[in-house]
Amino acid sequence: MTIRKRPPAQDIGRILGGKMAPEDFIKMMNVTELNCDTLEKIGEDEAEDFVTVCESLGDAAFTYAEKNEQEGHLETASEYYFNANALYRLGDYGIKSIDEEKYRIYGKLVDSFKRSKQLMEKQEVHYIEIPFEGKEMPAYLLLPENAPKDVPVVICVVGATGFKEENFIIAETVFNRGAAAIIFDGPGQGECNLNRELYLTENNYDDAVLAIVKYIKNRSDLGNKIGLAGVSFGGYLATSAACRYPEEFSGLVVRGGCSQLDQLTMHSFAGIDKFYMYNFLNKFNVETLEEAEAISHKMTLDDVLKNITCPVLVQHTEEDPVIGTVGAKTIYQNCSSKDKEYYEISGNVHCGNNEAQKTCTYGIDWLLDRLK
Known part of the structure; x- marks a missing residue:
């Protein structure tokens, strides 16, 4: 072995x-x-x-x-x-x-x-399931006790390999600041991918995010100020949803994201060509790299970034060995938002994980300042 x-x-x-x-x-x-x-x-x-x-x-x-x-x-x-x-x-x-x-x-x-989470007394974590494409997406809702009915909500969008459990710290950071958060596994992620046969397509993740929005709007204890916080490939996915449904969101944080999926999947890392493309075979439910590449090539936001008008924060390292920097800078430059910031993190660790606490808290504070 x-x-x-x-x-x-x-x-x-x-x-x-x-x-x-x-x-x-x-x-x-x-x-x-x-x-x-x-x-x-x-x-x-x-x-x-x-x-x-x-x-x-x-x-x-x-x-x-x-x-x-x-x-x-x-x-x-x-x-x-x-x-x-x-x-x-x-x-x-x-x-x-x-x-x-x-x-x-x-x-x-x-x-x-x-x-x-079921045993935690200081934090209300509700396991919920949200209908989508005839199946259900598993999610965690964090709602502060005695929160006002107009409490803002942050939808936390996870990436290609870190799912709702690993990235729970993002939702927890939102909760600790008095706002509500939903973190979920969507098509091609975590439980949806392994246990529910809910796979990723060229554009179905946008509608998965919209399903979360509809869930929020159907609850009387959640407000209608909704933000998106995406990490790694989740930065691409969150940006994509904001491009397609710009009227639904009051703020967007992109941490370690890209404007084209190829910037992740066709990128070499750790001496391996197309390192992350292999992870997308089961996400796309295909058998060959050629099939996965054909889908990846279609997933680009460069022509629709102009649709975004809400406040945007892009957080990215100086040299990102996993995903490069071109996509992050393209999101920042091409979105139509008047309120936008490019927050550069020193070093070359993907998603700013060398300063994980500072990167996470800065992003959530920035977003909640706008949602509140």
Whole structure:
């Protein structure tokens, strides 16, 4: 068996920015990559399989959470269910094929996350399902207690490989500032892709976002000021929805996004040509790279960016090795918004994960300043 290593797209900022417990991070690194006491690299013949280690540590955290739940220590149980979820997320990310191992670990990921949020006493997290294309999209709604009926809502749009559980910190940042948030898996993402046969097409994600908007408008406890916050490929998807339905949105934040899908899928990364195109085979439900490329080539926003008139914040690193910088600058330059900002992050870590907290909080504060 080939020993699997930490995926190159899972940089340290991304891992810790997702709120993995430091103790679990140290345990994981100590046997797969780096002795955190001596800072010496783990030799190739000594390194353990990354996915196996993540699942094993996740199982240990899950067992400890169960024990504390049985003893009535619900806050501790919630924290350790979340720790388990963080480890399962990394394990899942390291599995390239869609097989029994993938389904098993992904199932644990979703289950442990739900258990964590169900036990939280300081945060109301509602699991909801939103009808779309004859199926349902799973989502989490965060609604502050005693929020006014006109509370603004941020729709959090996730990317190609980080789904609603990994990017939950974005929705949580919105909630902590007194606004409501919905974070969901849409076509080609997370649960929709693996368990619901809800695949991505050239333009169906726009209508998936519109389904979320309609859900918001049908609730009397949510306001009609709606913002979009998209991260990575989610930056493209959020921008696309704002181009197609500009009248629905009062603000847009694009973090690490692009104006053409090819800027992501045709880009080389970690020494691999078309690194991310392989991830889109199952998202598009096709079998060959040629089929995926044909769809990717059609997914471009350059001609419709002018439709966007709401406030726009584009956050992007100086040199993004995953997606480049051309698409982000094109969004900023070509949208029609009078209120817009290009927020450049030093370095070359995708989505500004080297400054994950500052990048996330700046973006949400900027958006809520406009929605409120």
